[in-house]
Amino acid sequence: MKGQTIIITGLTPVLGNLSSNGFLYLAINGLLNPQTSIAQSNFTFTFINTSSTYVQAVLLFSIPLSYPISDAPKDMQISGITLSLYKYYIVSRYTFTVGTVNGVTLTIPSNSSIGVMIHFPKEYDYIWSQIAVPSSLNVTISGNTFSASNITMSNRYLFAVIPNNSFNSQINFTTFNITFMFRNPNISLDCTVLPVFTLTMFDFKSKSIYAQTLSNNKVCPTFSTYLYSINVTGNTKISAGSFSHFIISL
Amino acid sequence: MTITCPSTIKSASQLKVYLSWNPPLSNGTCIDEASVLYSKQCKIMNEYSGTSKLTFLSIWLRSISAQKPVVITGTITNGNQGTYTLNATISFNEFVYMSAVSDSFYIGGNAAATAVSSSAGSIITSTGQAISIKSANYPYNRLFSAIYTFALTSPQFVVSTMKIEVPSLITASSTGISCNYNKYKANDDYFNLMLLQHQNLLDC
Numbered sequence: 322m323k324g325q326t327i328i329i330t331g332l333t334p335v336l337g338n339l340s341s342n343g344f345l346y347l348a349i350n351g352l353l354n355p356q357t358s359i360a361q362s363n364f365t366f367t368f369i370n371t372s373s374t375y376v377q378a379v380l381l382f383s384i385p386l387s388y389p390i391s392d393a394p395k396d397m398q399i400s401g402i403t404l405s406l407y408k409y410y411i412v413s414r415y416t417f418t419v420g421t422v423n424g425v426t427l428t429i430p431s432n433s434s435i436g437v438m439i440h441f442p443k444e445y446d447y448i449w450s451q452i453a454v455p456s457s458l459n460v461t462i463s464g465n466t467f468s469a470s471n472i473t474m475s476n477r478y479l480f481a482v483i484p485n486n487s488f489n490s491q492i493n494f495t496t497f498n499i500t501f502m503f504r505n506p507n508i509s510l511d512c513t514v515l516p517v518f519t520l521t522m523f524d525f526k527s528k529s530i531y532a533q534t535l536s537n538n539k540v541c542p543t544f545s546t547y548l549y550s551i552n553v554t555g556n557t558k559i560s561a562g563s564f565s566h567f568i569i570s571l
Numbered sequence: 572m573t574i575t576c577p578s579t580i581k582s583a584s585q586l587k588v589y590l591s592w593n594p595p596l597s598n599g600t601c602i603d604e605a606s607v608l609y610s611k612q613c614k615i616m617n618e619y620s621g622t623s624k625l626t627f628l629s630i631w632l633r634s635i636s637a638q639k640p641v642v643i644t645g646t647i648t649n650g651n652q653g654t655y656t657l658n659a660t661i662s663f664n665e666f667v668y669m670s671a672v673s674d675s676f677y678i679g680g681n682a683a684a685t686a687v688s689s690s691a692g693s694i695i696t697s698t699g700q701a702i703s704i705k706s707a708n709y710p711y712n713r714l715f716s717a718i719y720t721f722a723l724t725s726p727q728f729v730v731s732t733m734k735i736e737v738p739s740l741i742t743a744s745s746t747g748i749s750c751n752y753n754k755y756k757a758n759d760d761y762f763n764l765m766l767l768q769h770q771n772l773l774d775c
Contacts, residue, residue, distance in 0.1 A: 322743040322747070322748050322775070325736050325737050325738070325739055325741075326734060326735070326736050327734070327735045327736075327737065327748065327750075327775055328732060328733070328734050328735075328775060329732065329733045329734075329735070329750050329773050329774070329775045330731065330732045330773065330774045330775070331731070331773050331774055332730055332731055332732060332733055332773070333729065333730065333731045335752055335771075335773075336730055339724075343724070343755070344705070344722040344723065344724060344755035345722065345723055345724075345752055345754075345755060346720055346721075346722050346752060346753045346754065346755045346756070346759075347720065347721045347722075347723065347733075347750065347751075347752050347773070348718050348719070348720050348721075348750065348751050348752070348753065348764060348767070348768065349718070349719045349720075349721075349735075349748055349749075349750050349775065350718045350748060350749045350750070350751070350768050351716055351718075351743060351744045351746055351747055351748040351749060352708075352716070352717055352718075352719045352737070352741055352742070352743060352744065352748060353714060353715070353716055353717070353741065353742045353743065353744045354708060354711070354712060354713060354714055354715050354716075354717045354741070355713075355714070355740035355741055356713060356714060356740070357713075357740075359738060359740055359741070362738040362740070363738065364704075364706070364735060364736065364737055364738070365734075365735070365736040366704065366721075366723075366733060366734070366735055367733065367734040367735075367736075368730040368732075368733055369730065369731065369732040369733065369734060370729045370730055370731060370732075371731045371732055372729055372731055384704050386704070386706045388706070388707075388708045388719075388741070389708075389711050390711055390712070390713050391710075391711040391712055391713065392712070392713060393712055393713050393714065393715070394712055394715075436761075436762055438762070438765075473762070473766055475765065475766045475769070476769055478765060480762045480765065480766065482762065523710070523761060523762070525760055525761075527711065528709060528710055528711050528760075528761065529710045529711045529712050530710050530712050530715065
C-alpha cells in the first residue's frame with residue numbers, strides 16, 4: 322500500500338471464473354480502522370487491463386462506502402496457564418486463567434454469540450500440522466461451563482464459537498477459565514517475546530472484539546523432557562531378612 | 572433505471588436523466604429526439620450539472636408520487652468508449668428535490684443498442700458491464716487492524732489489476748497489508764475470514 326492506494330494484481334483468472342451475476346470477495350488484511358466511523362466516504366476503484374499493448378484503465382468509478390467503528394476492546398490479562406502434562410510434544414490439558422484489568426466487569430448479555438480466539442507462540446509452528454483440532458473447548462465463568470460447538474485452527478490461531486443459546490441470561494464477571502486439549506511444542510518457548518499467548522473474546526453480534534489480553538502478557542509455561550514426577554516414600558533403612566513397604570506415587 | 576422518491580417529496584413535475592462519462596469528450600452531432608440519450612454531447616442540449624456538461628433526457632410529468640418507483644426505459648446511442656453514469660433529478664420550477672446516481676457502466680464500442688436488463692444485451696446489462704461493490708470491515712474496533720472486504724461483480728472484460736484508493740482515514744497497520752480472494756458469503760464473520768486469509772493470496 323502506497324499512500325492511500327492499494328494495487329491488486331493477478332485478477333484475470335480470478336474474475337474470468339466469476340459468473341456474470343456472482344460476487345467475488347476481495348479481502349485486504351491489515352488495514353487500520355479509523356478513529357471514528359466513516360459514515361460515507363468515496364472509495365475509487367480502477368479496473369486496469371495490462372494484457373494489451375498499452376496499459377488501459379477500462380473502468381473507473383467512485384463509490385461512497387461506509388465503515389462502522391466500535392470501542393476499543395476491554396483489557397484482560399492471563400494470570401495463569403496450567404498444563405496437565407509438561408513434557409515436550411505430548412497432548413496435554415491446557416487451562417488458561419484470565420482476568421480483567423483493575424477489576425473491570427465484563428458483561429455477556431443473554432443470547433450473545435461469543436467466540437474465543439487464542440494465538441500461540443511461534444514455537445508451535447514446528448508441530449502445528451501435527452496438532453489435532455480440540456474436540457471441545459470449555460469456558461468456565463462463575464462455576465458455569467459453556468462449551469464451544471465449532472472449533473477451527475489456522476496459522477497458530479485457535480477459534481472456538483460458543484453457541485448463542487448457551488447464554489440464557491446476562492453474565493457479569495471479572496475472571497474465567499478456558500480449558501482444552503492441545504499438543505505441547507517440541508522446543509522451549511522464548512518467554513522474552515511478548516505477548517507469549519494472546520486471548521481474544523469476540524462478539525459476533527456487534528462484529529467487534531469485546532476483550533483482549535494485553536500485549537505485555539508474559540505468562541509462559543515451562544516444558545520438560547520427562548513425562549511424570551515419581552515420588553517414592555518408605556523406610557530409608559531395611560534390615561537384612563526383613564521387609565518394608567514402599568509407596569511409589571506418580 | 573428505477574427511482575423511488577423519498578417521502579419528503581410530496582409531488583414534483585419534472586424528471587431529468589443525465590448521462591455523464593469519464594473522460595469528458597468533445598461535442599458531437601446529436602439527433603433531435605427527446606427520448607434518446609447520447610454519449611456524444613449535443614450542442615442543442617447544453618446544460619450543466621456542477622462542472623460537467625451533460626446530455627439529458629427531460630421528462631415532464633404531471634405528478635411524481637413519493638415512495639412510488641418510477642421506471643425509466645430509454646435508448647442510449649453509443650458514441651464513445653468510456654465509463655458512464657446516469658444521474659436523475661426530480662424538480663419543480665427549477666428547484667431540485669432529489670438527485671440520484673446510478674452504478675457506473677462501461678460502453679465498449681460504438682454500435683447502437685438498447686439499454687436492457689437482460690444478459691442478452693450486448694452493451695449494457697444489469698449484470699454485465701455494470702459493477703456493484705459491497706464492503707465491510709471485520710472487526711469494527713477503533714484503531715484496530717482489520718480485514719476489509721470488497722465484494723464485486725464481474726466486469727465482463729479483461730481486467731488484470733485493480734487499483735483501490737481508500738479515504739485518508741484508513742491506513743495500513745504497522746505490519747502491512749496482505750490480500751486474498753474467496754467465494755462471496757453474504758453473512759461472513761471474522762473467524763471465517765481469519766481462517767481464509769492465507770488462502771488464494773493476491774499480490775498487493
